Amino acid sequence: MNNQNFDHFNVILTGKLLEDFGRGDAIKKAANLFHTSVNKVDGLLNGKQQVFKRDIPHKDAYKYQQALMSCGIEAKLTHITVTETETCFTLVPEGEEQTSYSQLLEKIEHGEMIECDQCHTLQVSSVFCTHCGHQLKEQEAPPRKSMFSSKKLIIIIGVLIVLVTVVIFALPNSS
Structure with a gap:
């Protein structure tokens, strides 16, 4: 330099x-x-x-x-x-300066490296571009919580058992 x-x-x-x-x-x-x-x-x-x-x-x-x-x-x-x-222009992704060209190509082929659609910066695969902040890939949706927690499910099952029991015992008495 x-x-x-x-x-x-x-x-x-x-x-x-x-x-x-x-x-x-x-x-x-x-x-x-x-x-x-x-x-x-x-x-x-x-x-x-x-x-x-x-x-x-x-x-x-x-x-x-x-x-x-x-x-x-x-x-x-x-x-x-x-x-x-003096500034140095390079096409090598940031943080990959010591990686050989063949290893870099392997990383690209295996999806470890990704190119930003907006600024065309090649970088380690992530959600957002480290250069311009553009979203590189869709974020994975957070795991959905089930509608019923285990406590709610137990209460609903319990109420259903009580209702079924009341209906069963109420039918013979009405006839």
């Missing part, structure tokens, strides 16, 4: 004006140059340092510094180093 370092800069406003510049003129010039309101620029000139532009190449940072200074606003550049890490 290659890492590349880039020299970038922050443009810092010191919050002060350069000599020979009036506050009102400097604010108006900067507001006009950067297409913003006079109140915003005035708020930047409060005597405190603050970042005006962050993480930009030296060429751009220098241009901003010169533009601010031409308006009469003191600005300085601070150096920062940005490390950019």
Whole structure:
């Protein structure tokens, strides 16, 4: 994996004006140059340092510094180093980086791996896609509870026995 370092800069406003510049003129010039309101620029000139532009190449940072200074606003550049890490594109499913190609094919054939219909990510078989969250396969329905629990069933059987017994004993007496 290659890492590349880039020299970038922050443009810092010191919050002060350069000599020979009036506050009102400097604010108006900067507001006009950067297409913003006079109140915003005035708020930047409060005597405190603050970042005006962050993480930009030296060429751009220098241009901003010169533009601010031409308006009469003191600005300085601070150096920062940005490390950019090379990203690696792979078709290997996440978590399967150490699996050989033949083993991966076996997993696919045996249904252990599944491809998302929506984002086409190949992954270990599951209900939802780990990349986009799309439902991959129907969830198994939870086991249905029987209509009658064992206690209810015993009570119903008991009531039926009592009714049958009453009917049996009531029939001979009525004749």
